[in-house]
Amino acid sequence: MKDHRQGLPVGEPLEEGEAEFLALALAVDPVPLRVSRRDALMTVIHSRPWEPFVDRVAVIVDVGVEKARLFLDTMLERFVPAPWTNVEWIHLEAGPANAGNDVGIVRVAPGQHFPYHTHGSEEVVLVLQGGFQNDDGSVHRAGELCRQHDGHSFTALPDQPLIYLVAVSGVDFPEKS
Numbered sequence: 001m002k003d004h005r006q007g008l009p010v011g012e013p014l015e016e017g018e019a020e021f022l023a024l025a026l027a028v029d030p031v032p033l034r035v036s037r038r039d040a041l042m043t044v045i046h047s048r049p050w051e052p053f054v055d056r057v058a059v060i061v062d063v064g065v066e067k068a069r070l071f072l073d074t075m076l077e078r079f080v081p082a083p084w085t086n087v088e089w090i091h092l093e094a095g096p097a098n099a100g101n102d103v104g105i106v107r108v109a110p111g112q113h114f115p116y117h118t119h120g121s122e123e124v125v126l127v128l129q130g131g132f133q134n135d136d137g138s139v140h141r142a143g144e145l146c147r148q149h150d151g152h153s154f155t156a157l158p159d160q161p162l163i164y165l166v167a168v169s170g171v172d173f174p175e176k177s
Contacts, residue, residue: 048073053128053165056145060124060167061103062095072128075105075163086112094167101169108132108156108163118151120170130162 050072058068071092079088086109094103101121108114110130124147131141132154139157140146151174156162 050075050128052143053126056126057165060126060165061092062097063093071105079105079107082106084115087114098167101167102171103165103167105163105165107161110156110160110162111158112162113155114153115173116151116153117171117173119148119168119172121168123148123166123168126165128163128165130160131157132162132164133157 048069051069054065054069054072057072058065061068061071063071071090075090078090080090081087082089088107089104091102091104094101105128108130114132116135124145125140127140127142127144127146129142131139131144133139134148134154135152141157
């Protein structure tokens with residue numbers, strides 16, 4: 001026989017205060033989220049899936065929040081093929097803090113390998129969707145900010161396309177020996 005406590009067998013001892021908490025939780029009727037607020041929230045989530053990243057993109061790219069939002073809202077329509085199979089990118093017009101840097105958004109197909117490359121400065125990557133595994137074995141997923149100092153390659157995780165923002169200077173794609 002099971003009770004309402006996450007399927008625990010009846011007779012298991014309760015933690016201190018758990019009985020009172022359960023009694024209170026069962027005595028109170030749930031309060032549903034007001035439909036108007038829920039609908040408004042769902043509209044924002046579905047129409048602007050990149051919204052949680054806007055502030056960080058603005059800082060990394062060194063642009064205002066509205067320009068960062070525009071970059072994110074329109075990026076899916078603006079990708080162009082990169083020199084590698086199943087890789088697309090967009091070059092962004094960045095602010096003064098990124099003078100001389102390559103700044104853009106890159107999309108890599110699920111499971112696709114991105115070639116070994118080096119950079120003349122720290123590479124800053126904000127993962128917007130999906131994830132990747134670096135050649136050192138580290139795994140980075142959506143929402144993570146990664147800083148790369150040395151040359152590396154990576155492979156997009158297989159579950160969905162990898163989309164990331166990157167700011168770097170002096171990128172070179174030598175043949176790795």
